[in-house]
Amino acid sequence: MSLLREAEKCLANQKAYAGLNAFITPLQRSGSWLDRVRDADARRESRSSKSPLDGRLIAVKDNICTRTLPTTCASGVLDKFTSPFDATVVNALEDAGAVVAGKTNLDEFGMGSHSIHSRFGPVRNSRQDGDEAPLSAGGSSGGSAVAVATEQCYAALGTDTGGSVRLPAAYTGTVGFKPSYGLISRWGVVAYANSLDTVGILGRKTSVVRDVFNVLNHHDHRDPTNLSPSSRSRISSYLATPPLSDRLTSRPLRIGVPLEYNLSELTEPVRRAWLRSLAHLEKQGHTLHPISLPTTKLALSAYYVLAPAEASSNLAKYDGVRYGTRAEGPDSEEGPNGYLYAKTRGEGFGAEVKRRILLGSFSLSADAMDNYFIQAQRVRRLVQADFDAIFSTENPLRASAIERQETTVDVLIGPTAPSTPPRLSSLLDASNQSSPLNAYVTDVFTVPASLAGLPAISVPVSVSDSTSSSQHGSENESSDTDTVGIQVIGQYGDDELVLKVGEILEHATFVE
Ligand SMILES: *[C@@H]1O[C@H](CO)[C@@H](O)[C@H](O)[C@H]1NC(C)=O
Numbered sequence: 001m002s003l004l005r006e007a008e009k010c011l012a013n014q015k016a017y018a019g020l021n022a023f024i025t026p027l028q029r030s031g032s033w034l035d036r037v038r039d040a041d042a043r044r045e046s047r048s049s050k051s052p053l054d055g056r057l058i059a060v061k062d063n064i065c066t067r068t069l070p071t072t073c074a075s076g077v078l079d080k081f082t083s084p085f086d087a088t089v090v091n092a093l094e095d096a097g098a099v100v101a102g103k104t105n106l107d108e109f110g111m112g113s114h115s116i117h118s119r120f121g122p123v124r125n126s127r128q129d130g131d132e133a134p135l136s137a138g139g140s141s142g143g144s145a146v147a148v149a150t151e152q153c154y155a156a157l158g159t160d161t162g163g164s165v166r167l168p169a170a171y172t173g174t175v176g177f178k179p180s181y182g183l184i185s186r187w188g189v190v191a192y193a194n195s196l197d198t199v200g201i202l203g204r205k206t207s208v209v210r211d212v213f214n215v216l217n218h219h220d221h222r223d224p225t226n227l228s229p230s231s232r233s234r235i236s237s238y239l240a241t242p243p244l245s246d247r248l249t250s251r252p253l254r255i256g257v258p259l260e261y262n263l264s265e266l267t268e269p270v271r272r273a274w275l276r277s278l279a280h281l282e283k284q285g286h287t288l289h290p291i292s293l294p295t296t297k298l299a300l301s302a303y304y305v306l307a308p309a310e311a312s313s314n315l316a317k318y319d320g321v322r323y324g325t326r327a328e329g330p331d332s333e334e335g336p337n338g339y340l341y342a343k344t345r346g347e348g349f350g351a352e353v354k355r356r357i358l359l360g361s362f363s364l365s366a367d368a369m370d371n372y373f374i375q376a377q378r379v380r381r382l383v384q385a386d387f388d389a390i391f392s393t394e395n396p397l398r399a400s401a402i403e404r405q406e407t408t409v410d411v412l413i414g415p416t417a418p419s420t421p422p423r424l425s426s427l428l429d430a431s432n433q434s435s436p437l438n439a440y441v442t443d444v445f446t447v448p449a450s451l452a453g454l455p456a457i458s459v460p461v462s463v464s465d466s467t468s469s470s471q472h473g474s475e476n477e478s479s480d481t482d483t484v485g486i487q488v489i490g491q492y493g494d495d496e497l498v499l500k501v502g503e504i505l506e507h508a509t510f511v512e
């Protein structure tokens with residue numbers, strides 16, 4: 001298919017699936033992008049494509065700055081805001097010939113696990129569980145995931161702070177990759193929690209995700225948290241001995257099965273997909289090793305102290321004076337912290353963002369600091385040490401060697417989320433709104449890799465037998481909720497191996 005026809009199909013799907021609310025700003029039919037796709041077709045004809053992404057439509061989450069389209073972060077404080085510059089990742093995509101396919105819906109400032117906290121309304125999953133009731137698309141990059149799942153674009157960018165790319169991928173049956181922290185530039189990406197934020201990639205296949213990653217994985221001096229060229233070469237020479245191809249062929253992979261991830265709350269399809277993935281890897285000659293990450297139990301609580309603490313200081317700038325939309329009314333009736341600030345922030349931010357700002361401000365306050373923020377930082381270091389103790393490769397960023405467990409592994413395999421997507425109606429129900437803890441627990445398996453900065457991917461793994469669905473002849477039962485997200489986690493910098501193992505699982509067909 002020509003690139004132009006492919007692009008036209010995406011555009012048609014954006015219209016057809018508008019009800020899913022995946023886009024805040026969709027692509028316009030008019031515009032220079034059509035010419036750019038035609039040019040890419042000509043290049044492809046003459047075998048001079050700029051990259052595998054040349055002429056491809058890539059959707060961008062609406063907390064990543066674009067010069068030509070508004071950037072709203074799904075928030076009332078950024079009403080009609082258009083950035084004066086493009087984020088580094090957007091520039092890199094366009095240099096590779098890709099076209100921005102519009103800006104996708106999200107939880108306000110990336111804060112949420114179901115893409116329901118958006119000023120533009122919730123994102124709806126395209127999948128159904130046999131009933132008509134819409135399901136959660138996961139969050140906060142739910143718009144990007146649904147856009148990919150329904151072929152409204154070729155691939156999409158999201159951001160992942162505690163699981164915001166992996167969870168929507170799991171819920172929509174797509175591939176979602178969070179690279180090692182610091183590999184992809186965050187310049188022009190609106191911050192939620194700086195020490196955790198990572199740009200992530202969503203696609204229908206791991207190979208597409210890898211193509212996008214290769215275009216974005218470069219040093220950027222404008223992002224101070226971006227890995228320096230010298231660290232990059234140190235990591236690649238360190239992990240390249242032996243080279244990845246040899247590591248995969250010379251000996252079987254050692255697959256870690258984290259015992260703490262085997263919660264009694266796992267639903268049946270999740271349990272089944274996990275066991276099938278392990279059996280599949282074992283059948284290919286790889287070996288399974290139960291391992292223990294004892295601090296995992298504390299990771300979620302630590303995350304929900306650290307991320308809001310960073311968010312509360314990041315969002316302090318949206319006061320209607322320096323940044324953000326100013327609320328109508330008299331300027332300052334009660335001094336600099338009075339009327340204008342309170343009104344702007346009170347009207348501009350949604351409930352979930354306010355909740356996290358309050359949580360963060362509290363845990364950073366003098367009385368609470370020692371009990372919450374300092375403890376959470378301690379837990380974060382323990383989570384990192386847990387991972388370093390079980391991976392067979394050393395963490396290239398760790399200064400001193402750490403004592404390893406007897407059993408070490410190359411990658412970990414576990415579920416991405418404890419369950420398949422919940423109904424939107426149950427999440428929007430008032431009684432559940434008052435207990436945000438329900439929503440936070442969804443992140444229990446994604447948060448540990450975020451705290452440790454490790455690469456992790458969620459790939460769709462089939463739970464229905466490839467042979468049985470045709471025999472039973474009941475198409476409506478083998479609906480499209482028949483995959484579960486399985487997560488692969490690797491050592492820092494081992495992104496290529498994580499992608500490779502994701503690919504092995506993604507192609508698996510299970511015949512029992
Ligand atoms: C999880 O625990 C159950 C029993 O408690 C066991 O049957 C199952 O094999 C375990 N899953 C994994 C992946 O180890």
Ligand SMILES: *[C@@H]1O[C@H](CO)[C@@H](O)[C@H](O)[C@H]1NC(C)=O
Binds near residue numbers: 422425432
């Ligand atoms: C609250 O959420 C849980 C988990 O998603 C769900 O099982 C339950 O039915 C919801 N409660 C209501 C009243 O919708």
